[in-house]
Amino acid sequence: MVIAALRDRTFATLPELRAAVYERVAAYNAKPFQKRAGSRLSVFEGEEKPxxxxxxxxRFEISQWLYGRKVQKNxxxxxxxxxxxxxxxxxxxSVDLRITDTTLEVFAGDQRLTSHLLAPAGVVNEYRTHDSDLPDGPRYQQMDPQRAREWAARIGENTTTIVNRIFESVPVDEQGLGAALAVLRLTRRYSPTRVxxxxxxxxxxxxxxxxxxxLRPILDSNQDQRGRGPWFEPADEEPAGYVRGADYYAGDTQ
Known part of the structure; x- marks a missing residue:
């Protein structure tokens, strides 16, 4: 009925059409009923509005859920x-993550444990840490490129050179942090001297x-203890185990 009342009118803009629709809807709702007292407006205000x-x-935000994410040792x-x-x-x-356009929330069942603003698009290897989430507050610091360089310096000059080259090979230091830490964490398996x-x-x-x-193949094969690398000096030991040549596989030709 409202649309029919506006059918013969012309509107130059959408706001003009919207205003006309609101006007006609208000008039329609205020029109008295034919067979009972009141109007649609009076019924709404007296019975429904309260x-x-x-x-x-x-405001409602569309979100996605990720289930069963394990909290790492860090x-x-x-x-x-x-x-x-x-x-x-x-x-x-294992916890569940609720992610919106701006926020990441962490849940254990129906209990929200914490929330963070999402890292900007394109950023990787960034740590978002609340001091209250850590055992003793700010004494525990997140790993960053500067701390990685300091760790490398404690191991030695060669390790420092490798870590610096890793950071020099990427546009932003944070992009090389994972590769640098992979090298430094070799000291958890091997001694700093060997690394x-x-x-x-x-x-x-x-x-x-x-x-x-x-580095890992050098350490696994003990080449660091023999003082040579696989690229420029061949090993002089005999290969271990039994080596079967072509005569063995040729079989009995008689």
Whole structure:
């Protein structure tokens, strides 16, 4: 009925049409009923309006859920290659993430543990950490490129050179943090002395920017203890085990 009343009119803009629709709807709702007292407006104000609840103060946001994310030993969960802190007593626990356009929330069941602003688009290896999530507050610091360089300096000159080259190979230092830490964490499996020796062997090779994939084989095969690398000096030991030549596989020809 409202549309029919506007059918013969012409509107130059959408706001003009919207205002005309509002006007006609208001008149239609205020029109008295034919067979009963009142109008649609009076019924709404007297019976329906008192039952309405106010709109939420926070606008609804579309979100996505990720389930069963494990809290790492460093007290963070990973989302899109960035790290978000969780209260430390939840380390090792599986939690659920609710992500909106601006926020990441961490839940354990129906309990919200913490929330963070999302890292900007294109940023990786960034740590978002609340001091209250850590065991003793700000005494625990997140790993960053500067701390990685200091760690490398404690191991030795060769390791420092490799870490610096990793950071020089990327546009932003944070993009090289993961690769640098992979090299430094070799000291958890091997002694710092061995890692430094392996770093020297890797630097003597033709690889411009040695990384974990270059150092780990040197350490696994004990080349750092023999003082040579696989690229420029062949080993002089006999191969271990039994070697069967072509005569063996040829079989009995008689």
């Amino acid at each position: 039952l309405l609840r106010p709109l939420p103060q926070v 007290g963070h969960v990973v989302f899109e290659r960035n790290f978000y802190s969780v209260p430390y007593e939840n380390i090792g626990r 430094e020796a392996a770093a020297g062997i890797a630097l003597d090779s033709r690889v411009r920017s040695p990384r974990y994939a270059h």
